[in-house]
Amino acid sequence: MQERFYFDPYQQTLTATVVRHDESGVVLSETLFYPLGGGQPGDTGTLTLADGTQLTITDTRRDKETREIHHVLGAGAAPLAPDTPVTLTLDWQRRHAHMRVHTCLHLLSVVIKAGVTGGNLTAESGRLDFDLPEDMELDKDHIEAELNRLIAEDRQVRVQMTSGEALQRQPELIKTMSVTPPLHLPEIRLIEIEGVDLQPCGGTHVARTGEIGPVIVKKIESKGARNKRVVVALA
Structure with a gap:
């Protein structure tokens, strides 16, 4: 197929x-x-x-x-x-919303520099869970401002391909701690956001960050001693 x-x-x-x-x-x-x-x-x-x-x-x-x-x-x-x-x-309206939110979550992983322990998305919002150092605080207004700045810069989003073997030599590209990409495969798909991010991903994304549109940070909540959940939504 x-x-x-x-x-x-x-x-x-x-x-x-x-x-x-x-x-x-x-x-x-x-x-x-x-x-x-x-x-x-x-x-x-x-x-x-x-x-x-x-x-x-x-x-x-x-x-x-x-x-x-x-x-x-x-x-x-x-x-x-x-x-x-x-x-x-x-159902294009729903899929396109998924694409917008998914690309926004990649930007969220750029703004918050910590390991990702989980994530999910809908047509309206998405969330990532972060494994934060104990001394790291999250500022809702700062995160929202940085996300909207990267969106407004209208950076190009591209697909690259790599191999599992090559990806093993670049472990810093793997941000999700809970799920390991299939490193045994000869080809693994990477999503590049021009100038700011490159990570493995099999999902669908918009072609430019400007297509996401304005977003808001709905909430930040604790999910454990080190685990913080950040929820973003399309404005």
Whole structure:
């Protein structure tokens, strides 16, 4: 299966054929729907048949063993036969919001220079948990100002590729302490924010930081002796 979201996260429609439809969802010949992972929700949208029948895709998941992507249909959808042609249409407004928030979280990891112990995002907001030195304090207004400065600078966001072997020689690029990238793979995807950040990531991102728009820091809360959670939201 070709996974178009890796190559062009802005593509919104795609024609494909059904490979299999079972209780886990519909597997297609290719897809542009991003599956749940890395703290980013699975995409939603519609699947349209040749006769115009439109089915709702309520979630997208990846099988951990086979790596296949399953498009979960709404309740009551009739089974689709193999080789059935379909047209996928992404809920673009929701996906684009995920892209904006996800890139903002990468900027948050630039502003707060500490290890990341977890994270999550929605179409409205996102959060990162940081492992902070005991003497490090977080200033909400400063973080918000720095985030909006980096956003306003409209820095380019690019995809780079590296190998697991090369990444092992650059451990400083791995910011997430709770999840290690698949270092055994010959190719690992990196997201570069021009001049400020480079880190492994399989999610979807905007092309420039200015596309994020203004953001606010909603709250900072303690999640343990050293663990601080910072929640940001699109303004």
